Amino acid sequence: MSGTWYYIFTLAFFLFDYFILAMGLNIQYGETGILNFAYIGFVAIGAYVTGVLSLPSSAGTGQYYILGLSLPFPVNLLLGGLTASAFAVLVALIALRRLRTDYLAMVLISLSLVLYDVCNNYVPLFNGADGLYNVPEPFAAALKLNTNSFIPFFAAVTGVIALFMWFVMSRVTRSPAGRTFRAIRDDEVVAAALGKDVFRQQLKSMLIGSFYAGIGGGLLIQFSGSFNPTAWLPGETFVVFAVILVGGVGNNIGLLVGALLVETLLVHLPAFLPAIPGAPGLIEYFDAVLIGVLLMVMLWFRPQGVVPERARRAASFGVKARLGTAAGELAEHVGSARAPQATTEPVALTTEGSGP
Amino acid sequence: MTSVTMPETGGPGDGSVILRCEGITKAFQGVHAVNGAAFDVVKGQVTALIGPNGAGKTTLVNILSGSMTCDRGHEFIGGTEVTNWPSHRIARLGLMRTFQLSRELGGLTVLENLLVAPHQQPGESLFNVFFRPRLVKRQERAYVERALDLLDTYGLYRLRDNRAGELSGGQKKLLEISRAVMVSPQVLLLDEPMAGVNPALIDRIGGYILDLQRSGVTVLMIEHNLNVVEQICDHVIVLAEGRTLATGRLSELRQNEQVVKAYLGEVIDAGTDR
Amino acid sequence: MQLFWLSFGFGLVTASVLAISAVGLSLQFGITNYINFAYGDFMALGAFFTYVLNDELLHLNIWVATLGGSVAMGAFAVMLNHFILAPFARRFKKTFYVLIVTFGLSLILLNLEYSIWGADVRFFSMPLDRAHHIGPLILTNSQLAVMAIAVVLMLGVHAMLKTTRLGKSMRAMSDNTTLAMTSGIDTNRVTTITWFLSGALAGLSGAVLGITEGNLTPAAGELFLFVIFAAVIVGGVGSIYGAMAGALLIGLATEVSAAYINPAYKLDTAFVILILALLIRPSGVFARPGRA
Numbered sequence: 001m002s003g004t005w006y007y008i009f010t011l012a013f014f015l016f017d018y019f020i021l022a023m024g025l026n027i028q029y030g031e032t033g034i035l036n037f038a039y040i041g042f043v044a045i046g047a048y049v050t051g052v053l054s055l056p057s058s059a060g061t062g063q064y065y066i067l068g069l070s071l072p073f074p075v076n077l078l079l080g081g082l083t084a085s086a087f088a089v090l091v092a093l094i095a096l097r098r099l100r101t102d103y104l105a106m107v108l109i110s111l112s113l114v115l116y117d118v119c120n121n122y123v124p125l126f127n128g129a130d131g132l133y134n135v136p137e138p139f140a141a142a143l144k145l146n147t148n149s150f151i152p153f154f155a156a157v158t159g160v161i162a163l164f165m166w167f168v169m170s171r172v173t174r175s176p177a178g179r180t181f182r183a184i185r186d187d188e189v190v191a192a193a194l195g196k197d198v199f200r201q202q203l204k205s206m207l208i209g210s211f212y213a214g215i216g217g218g219l220l221i222q223f224s225g226s227f228n229p230t231a232w233l234p235g236e237t238f239v240v241f242a243v244i245l246v247g248g249v250g251n252n253i254g255l256l257v258g259a260l261l262v263e264t265l266l267v268h269l270p271a272f273l274p275a276i277p278g279a280p281g282l283i284e285y286f287d288a289v290l291i292g293v294l295l296m297v298m299l300w301f302r303p304q305g306v307v308p309e310r311a312r313r314a315a316s317f318g319v320k321a322r323l324g325t326a327a328g329e330l331a332e333h334v335g336s337a338r339a340p341q342a343t344t345e346p347v348a349l350t351t352e353g354s355g356p
Numbered sequence: 357m358t359s360v361t362m363p364e365t366g367g368p369g370d371g372s373v374i375l376r377c378e379g380i381t382k383a384f385q386g387v388h389a390v391n392g393a394a395f396d397v398v399k400g401q402v403t404a405l406i407g408p409n410g411a412g413k414t415t416l417v418n419i420l421s422g423s424m425t426c427d428r429g430h431e432f433i434g435g436t437e438v439t440n441w442p443s444h445r446i447a448r449l450g451l452m453r454t455f456q457l458s459r460e461l462g463g464l465t466v467l468e469n470l471l472v473a474p475h476q477q478p479g480e481s482l483f484n485v486f487f488r489p490r491l492v493k494r495q496e497r498a499y500v501e502r503a504l505d506l507l508d509t510y511g512l513y514r515l516r517d518n519r520a521g522e523l524s525g526g527q528k529k530l531l532e533i534s535r536a537v538m539v540s541p542q543v544l545l546l547d548e549p550m551a552g553v554n555p556a557l558i559d560r561i562g563g564y565i566l567d568l569q570r571s572g573v574t575v576l577m578i579e580h581n582l583n584v585v586e587q588i589c590d591h592v593i594v595l596a597e598g599r600t601l602a603t604g605r606l607s608e609l610r611q612n613e614q615v616v617k618a619y620l621g622e623v624i625d626a627g628t629d630r
Numbered sequence: 631m632q633l634f635w636l637s638f639g640f641g642l643v644t645a646s647v648l649a650i651s652a653v654g655l656s657l658q659f660g661i662t663n664y665i666n667f668a669y670g671d672f673m674a675l676g677a678f679f680t681y682v683l684n685d686e687l688l689h690l691n692i693w694v695a696t697l698g699g700s701v702a703m704g705a706f707a708v709m710l711n712h713f714i715l716a717p718f719a720r721r722f723k724k725t726f727y728v729l730i731v732t733f734g735l736s737l738i739l740l741n742l743e744y745s746i747w748g749a750d751v752r753f754f755s756m757p758l759d760r761a762h763h764i765g766p767l768i769l770t771n772s773q774l775a776v777m778a779i780a781v782v783l784m785l786g787v788h789a790m791l792k793t794t795r796l797g798k799s800m801r802a803m804s805d806n807t808t809l810a811m812t813s814g815i816d817t818n819r820v821t822t823i824t825w826f827l828s829g830a831l832a833g834l835s836g837a838v839l840g841i842t843e844g845n846l847t848p849a850a851g852e853l854f855l856f857v858i859f860a861a862v863i864v865g866g867v868g869s870i871y872g873a874m875a876g877a878l879l880i881g882l883a884t885e886v887s888a889a890y891i892n893p894a895y896k897l898d899t900a901f902v903i904l905i906l907a908l909l910i911r912p913s914g915v916f917a918r919p920g921r922a
Contacts, residue, residue: 035726037667037733094905101725102665103867106859107908109667113856114901121894171486176471176479176496179464183472186461189423195447195475195539204482234852238737241730250463285745292738296714296731303727311465314516317500322508 006151007272011264013155015256016162017219018263022243022255023169024212029241030249030309031173032205033185035101038091038108039213040236041115042084046214047221047232048119050080051132054222061134063127073138077218084214088206096206097199112234120229131228135221151223158219165212170252172208174312181205182250235288239267242295248305257306266291373432374399374574375420375451375543380429381598382415389415390426391598397543397591402565402575404585404606407595408619413578414456416595417547420576421453422446433543448475450542454549456578458528462521466512469520469531470503471496473538503538510534510564526553533564537573544568546577550584562588582606594619635766637889638882643773645881646780647839651854652861652873653787654831660804660868661824664725666715667732669832670855671739674848676703676833677840678747685755692756692841693775700833707829708822710735716821736852743848751845776838783831784874791870800824804868853897857884860900864907879903 021043028034053076055061057068071079095107120129137150138157145153172178183191184198192198221227239262247258270287298305315321375397382390390412397403405413418424420431422443431439433449461469477499478484479492507513510530515523520531529549536544549565550558558581565575565588579585585592586606594601594609596618602609609615655669666672680699683690690698714735719728759770769777791797799820802810811817839854840846857880865876880900887899 029726033726035729094909099908102729103863105667105729106665106863106867107904110856110859110901110904113853114898117895117897121892168486172482175482175485175492176477177482177485179468179472180477180480182464182468183461186463187459189443190455190459190461191472192443193421193423193447193453194473194535195444196472197442197444201480208482235737235740238733241733245730279745281749282745285741288741289738289745292734292741295734296718299718299727299731300721303722309463311517311519312468313465314467314500314504317496319497319500319504322504322513 006148009152009155011268013151013158013219013223014268015259015264016155016158017216017223018240018243018259019162019256020158020165020212020219021216021240022247022259023165023252024209024216025240026209026244026249026252026255027169027173027181027205027212028209030244031178031181031185032202033188034096034202034205034209035105036108036206036209037105037234037237038112038115039209039240040232040234041112042088042210042213043217043220043236044115044119044227044229044232045087046080046084046217047227048080048126048132048217049083049214050076050218051135051221051227052126053079054136054138055132055134063130063132063134064123065127065132066125070136073222077215077222080218081211081214084210084217085207088210089203092199092203092206096202109234109237112237116229116233129229131226131231132221133226133228135225135227137225138222154223158223161215161219165215166252169212173250173252177204179312238295239263239291242291244305245295246298246305248307248309250309251305251307254305254307254309261306262291262294266294372399373397374434375576376430376432377416377420378430378432380416380419380426380431382412382419382424382426388412388598390419392429393595393598393600394429395593395600395603397574397576399574400569400572401590402569402577402588403591403593404589405576405578405593405595406580406582406585406619407601411595411619412598413595414547417453417545417576417578420446421451421545423453447539450539451545452536452539452541452543453545454529454532454536454547456547456551458525458532460520460523460528460531462519464520465517466507466520466523466531467500467503467516469535470506470538471499473535474499475539506534506538511560526557529553529557529561533561537568541573543574543576546575548578548580550579550581558584631766633889634886636768637886639767639769639773640889641882641885642767643769643776643842643881644885645878646777647835647842647854648857648861648881649780649874649877650783650831650838651835651858652865652877653784653870654828654835655858656862656865656868656870656873657787657800657824657831658828659862660870661800661807661821662715662719663807663868664719664728665732665867666828667729667855668710668736668739669828669858670851670853671736671743671848672703672707672829672832672851673836673839673854674743674846674851675706675739675836676700676829677836677846677850678743678848679703679833680837680840681747681752681754681846685752689755692754695754696834696837696841699837700830703833703836704826704828704830707832708825710829711821711825740848740852747848749847751847753845754840756841772841776842779834779838783834787870796820796823856897857900860904863904 025036025039028036052065052067053069053071054073055065055068056070058065091111095104099107119126122128126132137145138154139145140150180191180196180201183194184196184201188198243258243262244255246262247256248254266287270283273283276282373396378394380390380393381388393412393416407413415424419426422441422445425440429439430437433446433451436449438446438449461472464472478495484492504513504516507516510533512527512530512534515527520528523531533546533549549561553561562584569575589606591603592606592609593603594615601618602612602615651673655666658666676699679702680695683698684692684695715728715731718731722728756772759772761768761770762774791801799810799815802813802815803817803820807817836851839850843850861876861880862873864879865872865874880903883903884896884899888896
């Protein structure tokens with residue numbers, strides 16, 4: 001396989017994977033309004049758990065890690081996602097309840113750093129700073145794939161998974177449950193006054209979003225065969241935020257566009273550029289600066305993103321339209337062609353005003 | 357149409373107490389916003405909560421609806437003690453509220469603002485969304501039917517697909533009331549439903565409140581405009597410095613020297629030409 | 631016991647750095663009512679400004695350079711607020727947006743630091759340090775100086791808040807901005823001065839962090855930011871005196887635990903205390919009630 005195709009399939013993989021990650025953060029932040037600055041921590045949990053479940057027992061591998069159960073591919077991935085969800089419940093029980101936005105954001109970003117710190121320092125857990133490597137490539141043995149053919153194969157697998165997860169997510173966001181999430185995002189106090197158990201709904205949203213994070217992380221480690229702490233410093237959370245804010249908060253198509261623009265074009269394409277002699281890493285630094293600047297420019301000029309959230313129109317419910325004549329339209333609403341005709345009788349309450 | 361005279365008995369209802377508060381007290385950094393407020397709201401009546409600025413009216417509504425907790429006191433809805441219950445549980449008992457400064461769900465459409473209101477919708481359970489889609493769809497259609505009818509009644513039908521954030525001030529007031537009505541509440545707390553709206557709309561909102569009363573809803577409303585109170589409220593509670601100063605019909609209260617001194621005097625002087 | 635006193639001494643030094651930085655963060659939070667997630671990078675930048683004055687360009691004495699670096703960072707913070715943060719905060723009502731913008735600013739500043747100074751560890755040029763025995767404690771000249779700076783600054787901040795017109799305006803604004811504005815306080819001026827102080831304190835704490843740690847890297851500030859968060863949350867976000875108390879508690883706890891458990895888990899000690907504090911009193915141990 002030529003180098004170009006290798007790049008293209010690698011980029012395709014990251015596009016699909018970050019689409020999944022973006023959907024997970026979007027349901028938390030974009031739909032429910034939870035500013036989860038620890039998002040990348042949940043991705044890491046999914047990656048590590050997926051990894052150690054597919055790796056053989058650690059004795060004799062030169063690595064140190066827990067479990068090592070040699071589980072086959074989709075099973076380890078699912079368990080990775082579920083572990084991330086379980087962890088989200090724990091976090092939510094401690095932090096989400098009764099903390100206002102900025103407290104929560106501080107606690108979560110701290111959590112992200114502490115997870116990093118523990119994984120980086122405590123070797124017996126996930127092999128410390130070296131991270132996991134030599135993670136078995138799914139189906140490679142069964143399908144006799146070599147390193148070259150594995151990349152397009154796994155990019156396609158990830159594409160199928162992303163498609164399925166997109167289908168599931170759009171069902172969730174278009175359902176009454178999604179509507180309730182958005183009500184909480186817009187105003188928690190109002191949602192509670194409308195009988196919504198805000199904490200319970202946020203918990204649900206955390207759970208779903210973290211599952212997506214875990215799956216996205218699991219696919220990452222399966223694709224590259226390795227995962228180490230430098231891959232998930234808190235700044236990485238920002239990249240996922242950039243994906244959803246650039247693409248369009250609350251719109252699944254927008255997330256795909258965001259993943260393409262930010263993750264594929266800005267994060268990964270420059271990695272294939274030749275390094276500037278004498279200045280190692282300079283391209284990556286500028287790249288990160290560029291992402292930060294792009295995000296601010298987007299927020300300022302187009303806060304709804306490239307593809308904005310769509311409004312759910314009345315017609316889409318398949319209910320017969322009204323004539324719209326029962327009560328007078330408000331005078332403030334311009335463009336009312338029809339004469340108002342009241343059935344509800346106004347009461348003359350003001351000295352100068354009277355009903356029509 | 358000039359005015360509607362309220363019959364002595366008010367609307368439907370058997371004279372039983374539906375909302376009771378006893379000695380409700382709330383302090384902010386040592387300052388008492390509400391200080392032992394106590395009163396009953398009779399089922400089927402429209403009750404006004406009046407009082408000078410800073411009397412603690414909005415704080416009291418926040419406490420009664422569960423948006424805020426109180427330091428001391430008791431609240432009962434239809435015989436159940438609900439003191440310091442969280443907002444959503446109080447709402448599920450049938451007490452709905454609006455806010456003084458409209459709090460529309462700005463990112464949702466007008467229609468969705470109403471659709472989100474029903475409590476414990478089958479479609480809020482993801483199990484139902486995936487495994488009982490027909491149930492969810494049927495329920496959704498029922499909600500949409502009711503919501504469109506309400507929007508029609510409240511003159512917001514044409515705006516159904518607009519985002520609520522784009523509405524004018526008066527339209528937002530109507531949206532808030534219709535959203536609260538969506539769930540057929542037992543008790544409706546209206547925090548200054550007519551503040552900052554034009555006279556024609558005041559009349560219309562008054563009409564809506566009387567319609568609600570006719571359909572069996574008990575209303576407790578904060579209101580400054582005594583003309584409004586006189587026309588549509590059966591009963592008046594005067595709050596001053598966080599305490600219940602007096603209760604009764606407005607005509608009786610006008611005779612009460614304390615009330616006149618604390619509140620009515622200034623309003624009658626300054627407020628009637630509003 | 632010797633180990634304890636040794637770590638206790640380190641704890642006092644860390645607490646000093648922490649107190650300076652936590653007060654800087656809290657002053658700004660009190661006025662603008664949002665957390666600045668780029669604060670750790672303000673610290674690192676202040677340290678590098680100091681490094682430029684001390685080592686790269688002017689070869690100033692380390693303490694003079696620290697003063698210069700702090701002032702430069704203060705001025706830079708005013709500019710960042712004026713051109714980036716304030717416009718966003720004015721335009722978007724929800725705290726979300728400005729929090730994300732500070733998060734983005736943090737990424738930008740960190741990577742700018744990396745592109746200018748690289749990822750290698752750098753050192754200040756400082757006179758040789760001498761250790762002193764003070765009671766059971768052993769502290770070096772520079773450690774003593776850092777502690778003295780912290781104590782003087784804390785007293786200074788206290789005096790400013792209680793006695794000066796500026797301090798009173800700041801307290802009024804942190805209680806209620808609208809009310810402060812209507813009662814004739816020039817809120818723009820107070821906000822600008824607060825950003826200067828916050829930036830200068832960040833820069834100063836970044837520089838003294840570099841001095842006490844013996845080296846500086848762009849990432850140092852971000853890691854330390856988290857310890858600051860622990861201190862201000864334990865103390866109650868926005869409360870200046872709470873931040874001081876929280877700094878002392880977290881500073882001592884992290885260093886003493888580092889001596890007995892494992893220095894690699896310093897951060898985690900701070901995090902455990904943070905979680906315990908949240909479970910026991912969500913609004914902060916020393917906070918005014920009703921703010922969380």
